[in-house]
Amino acid sequence: MSTAVVLFALAAGCYLVAVCESWVVHGRLSLTRPAISALALLGREQILPRTPDRLFFETGPVLLLIAGLMSVAVIPLAPGLIITDLAIGALFLNAALAYVLVALIMAGWGPNGAYGMIGGWRFLGQFVAYAMLIVMPITAVAMRAESLSTVQIVLSQATLWNVFYQPIGFVLFVIAAMGVAWLAPIDLPTGGGDLAGGVEAEYTGARLGVLRLARLVIIVALSGATVTFYLGGWLGPWLPGWAWTALKTLAVAAAMLTLGRQLPRLREARYLAVSWKLGISLALANIFLVGVIALVVPI
């Protein structure tokens, strides 16, 4: 039952995020645009590149969707409303997100085209930049909760949300999450202006639909993870827990989508340099600070 409810909530969340994204991109709110776009994609001819690596070409988008669904499995919607409450939930989420890299490289390599291949390899570089900034803030979150269970992490924020307890970790995690979901301005693998779609360039019809759906699932999963780790998950007054999770998740997704539109696409070398030189230093400082606070002033 929980699985069905979470999957339904995920489907609704993906649709609303698609509405929000089309609002941000086109400047006009339309509740039907994503449905029309999805139907158009399903009805469109599926063009095969001339000499694809068929296995990678077909598997890449599906693996991306699976990676997104796996990461959703450990995000609690409310007490008891979670697909699986693993004791190593936070670690599992991280492991599931690692497959995003594999899937995108496959999707980039599979069509045997220059734009897609460069996009796929670019994401490898992007992964090198964001990987540590996903893991290290989660470490600090788990330190406070003294558990890797996502439910325990939410419960550990009953007195004070982690966004206030460890704001540096929050900022780093959100920026890294935007990198995982290749959201603007860190949309290097698809970069519309310099790769004409990148890993998406050679996909058409239903295959492109799966690729875009997978990206929406990943955006919802990362927004949900941000809510779970930093914004108190289902905790909140008046409304039922699931409603708080849903509202916070949509707000985080909307913020990530909107923020990116105000900034030019980051230069890959600069992104790597800042992530390693500044980001990792800050993440280490965050772990140290959280450790000191946990020892000195237990909140």
Place this chain on the structure above:
Amino acid sequence: MSMVGLTEGKPVSPDGLIMEWIETPFGPFFPGLPGGLALMLTLDGDSVAQAVASSLATGAPQLPIAADELPDRLAALSPLAPVALRELACRALEAAAGTTTAPKEATARAAALERERIASHLGWLAGLARQIGLSRLEHRAGALQLGLCAAEAEEIARQAPSIKAFVSRVPRTPLLHEKLGRIGPISTTNAQGFGGPVARASGIRTDARSDAPTYAALGFSLHTETGGDAWARLLQRLAEIGQSLDLIAQAGVIALPGTARAVPPDGHGMASVETPRGKATLHLNLKDGAVEAMHLTTPFPALAAHIGPMTAQMELADALTAIASLDLDPWGANT
């Protein structure tokens, strides 16, 4: 096959790695780059090893053509600068006839050129914004461009404050300087061969308008930037938008150049016009009231020839940004 076998005989990158280079077309239809530009990049991984740019335009008018048709035919040559090319044709015909334009009419025609310059720079800005992923800037610049294309002087005066406010906000866009600074630098020495905003952004004081009495009467003063990179080219074009708005306000009225009057049956004419992308020059020979030979020089060939050296070993995204910052018009290639 072993790794050694896979890469045997392949070119060696400057970093010592042996990789398979890929030849990839970027154009003639590519986001952020002008349509008609055939750009072939040889990629060494994510870096540009070689770049060749050329024009796919094949629309040179068939000669001979009746002299009174020349302005229309030349204007149709480039969708990016039709007013400037029409003005160029009219001036060349007037030079052949030995006539001059009345100051009032010359002022109105200069205002039409400036309107096209503003629209062109805004269109370039929208394209650059698309290329670097600034969708909000792209939409705003594109909307302003559409509103200005055929606007009269009063309408432009009404929109001038919002355009100037927009222009002053653009450089304050977060991370934009980071994105464009030190991209595609053109030194003062290298910029000597160019004209237009690209040369002026490198500090070269060149502008065909400087010597024109019409512009002197309107209070035109040459603006240049220093730095010569994509950021300087952005600042240069933004400054020129403000400058052109002031010139239109001074002129007060806009009129497109019409059909040239009193065309002689035989003769030679030459004229230059500062198009939005630099100086264009037209030489023509008239015989029996028709243009029997003409030569049009535009900024495109010099800029296109510089793309290869400029982008060598640049990261792909940076190289495309540098190329976009040149504002190429492949349609007006030399004819």
